[in-house]
Amino acid sequence: MYLEKDDERVLAGEFGETRQKMMEILVTLGRVYGAEKLVAITSAQVSGASYKTIGKWGLSWLQSLNARAAVPAVLNPIGMPREGWQEFGIGEEFARRQAEVVEAYRKLGIRVECTCTPYYLRITEYGEHLAWSESSAVAYANSALGARTNREGGPSALAAAIIGKTPYYGLHLVENRRPQVVVEVECGTGPHAGHWGAIGHVAGKKVGNRIPIFQGIRPNRDQLKALGAAMAATGAVALFHVEKITPETRVFSFDTGDLDRVTVTEAEVEALFTETEVEAVAVGCPHCSADELRELAELLRGKKTTKPFYVFAAKGVAAANPDLVSVIERSGARVIPDTCMVVSPRMDEFASIMVDSGKALAYVPGMCGALARIGTRRECVEVATS
Numbered sequence: 001m002y003l004e005k006d007d008e009r010v011l012a013g014e015f016g017e018t019r020q021k022m023m024e025i026l027v028t029l030g031r032v033y034g035a036e037k038l039v040a041i042t043s044a045q046v047s048g049a050s051y052k053t054i055g056k057w058g059l060s061w062l063q064s065l066n067a068r069a070a071v072p073a074v075l076n077p078i079g080m081p082r083e084g085w086q087e088f089g090i091g092e093e094f095a096r097r098q099a100e101v102v103e104a105y106r107k108l109g110i111r112v113e114c115t116c117t118p119y120y121l122r123i124t125e126y127g128e129h130l131a132w133s134e135s136s137a138v139a140y141a142n143s144a145l146g147a148r149t150n151r152e153g154g155p156s157a158l159a160a161a162i163i164g165k166t167p168y169y170g171l172h173l174v175e176n177r178r179p180q181v182v183v184e185v186e187c188g189t190g191p192h193a194g195h196w197g198a199i200g201h202v203a204g205k206k207v208g209n210r211i212p213i214f215q216g217i218r219p220n221r222d223q224l225k226a227l228g229a230a231m232a233a234t235g236a237v238a239l240f241h242v243e244k245i246t247p248e249t250r251v252f253s254f255d256t257g258d259l260d261r262v263t264v265t266e267a268e269v270e271a272l273f274t275e276t277e278v279e280a281v282a283v284g285c286p287h288c289s290a291d292e293l294r295e296l297a298e299l300l301r302g303k304k305t306t307k308p309f310y311v312f313a314a315k316g317v318a319a320a321n322p323d324l325v326s327v328i329e330r331s332g333a334r335v336i337p338d339t340c341m342v343v344s345p346r347m348d349e350f351a352s353i354m355v356d357s358g359k360a361l362a363y364v365p366g367m368c369g370a371l372a373r374i375g376t377r378r379e380c381v382e383v384a385t386s
């Protein structure tokens with residue numbers, strides 16, 4: 001793999017042990033995947049931030065590093081809100097460990113904005129090369145924004161943040177971004193027609209790790225977010241196209257005539273929805289946009305919750321919308337930044353959780369040991385306030 005002179009010097013250890021280790025990660029990855037060179041990135045998003053997922057070994061590895069990020073970089077959600085973790089029900093020992101993880105990342109120059117929706121906080125442009133690791137953020141960046149990132153692991157995203165480059169392979173190359181399977185959606189007229197998280201949940205199982213192109217649908221940006229997050233969870237989708245909607249379908253003309261075709265039927269989508277009793281309700285997977293907070297505020301206005309109702313959003317998004325947060329919280333629901341229903345140990349305490357997300361439906365059982373039920377946001381509010 002071709003390395004520039006300065007990169008060779010980093011690899012030789014001239015700029016310290018941590019940079020050397022990070023360069024070794026990138027070069028090894030590049031060799032495995034046949035990258036011809038490294039490419040400069042404009043930002044990184046680093047997963048492996050919750051103490052629940054990285055544990056003491058991950059923490060001690062982070063604490064052994066000594067360097068600073070070379071590009072803007074943010075963290076994935078951690079296991080608790082940084083403020084008010086006691087009220088959220090987090091124990092002292094976990095909070096202490098989680099704070100150490102955050103501090104280790106802060107020392108490495110990673111911005112402590114803990115979110116899977118970094119695109120709400122920093123403008124990411126078409127064609128930018130990134131090293132993002134949270135799967136829904138990767139799907140959104142590649143698909144809705146037309147930026148270019150592979151689905152990085154936590155260490156490779158951190159290495160890219162510190163070096164400011166990533167190996168040039170996979171989805172960084174235009175020729176690897178062509179659609180591989182056509183998806184048709186029978187939208188129908190049922191109560192959950194247009195539930196993009198549920199549609200993505202079904203579609204992800206059908207397309208696996210292929211790059212899908214959807215035809216005949218018109219999701220907006222938040223709906224693209226829900227669709228991609230779910231497909232990344234039930235399949236391994238890091239990029240999808242929607243004809244006439246996602247940016248690359250307007251730049252390139254894809255010939256789909258010879259591709260496999262799959263259909264997501266209304267019956268398959270409806271089959272995901274049940275009437276199971278739940279102990280708690282959690283929305284914001286991926287973290288809520290301002291529009292989603294607005295919708296929740298309207299749905300909750302004048303109502304009172306009867307069970308725990310958590311709304312997850314980036315701290316920056318919540319802070320920019322204090323009026324919406326206050327309407328939501330007047331109902332008894334809580335807007336929680338920095339964490340989410342999957343990576344926080346708080347959610348492990350519920351035996352059943354209702355979500356509005358196709359991704360959370362896939363992850364909550366395994367990650368929280370809870371039964372998961374999916375609904376629309378309106379249904380989530382009805383269940384939380386009935």
Ligand code: F3S
Binds near residue numbers: 116134284312343360
């Ligand atoms: Fe984000 Fe957590 Fe869902 S990281 S995509 S809210 S599982």
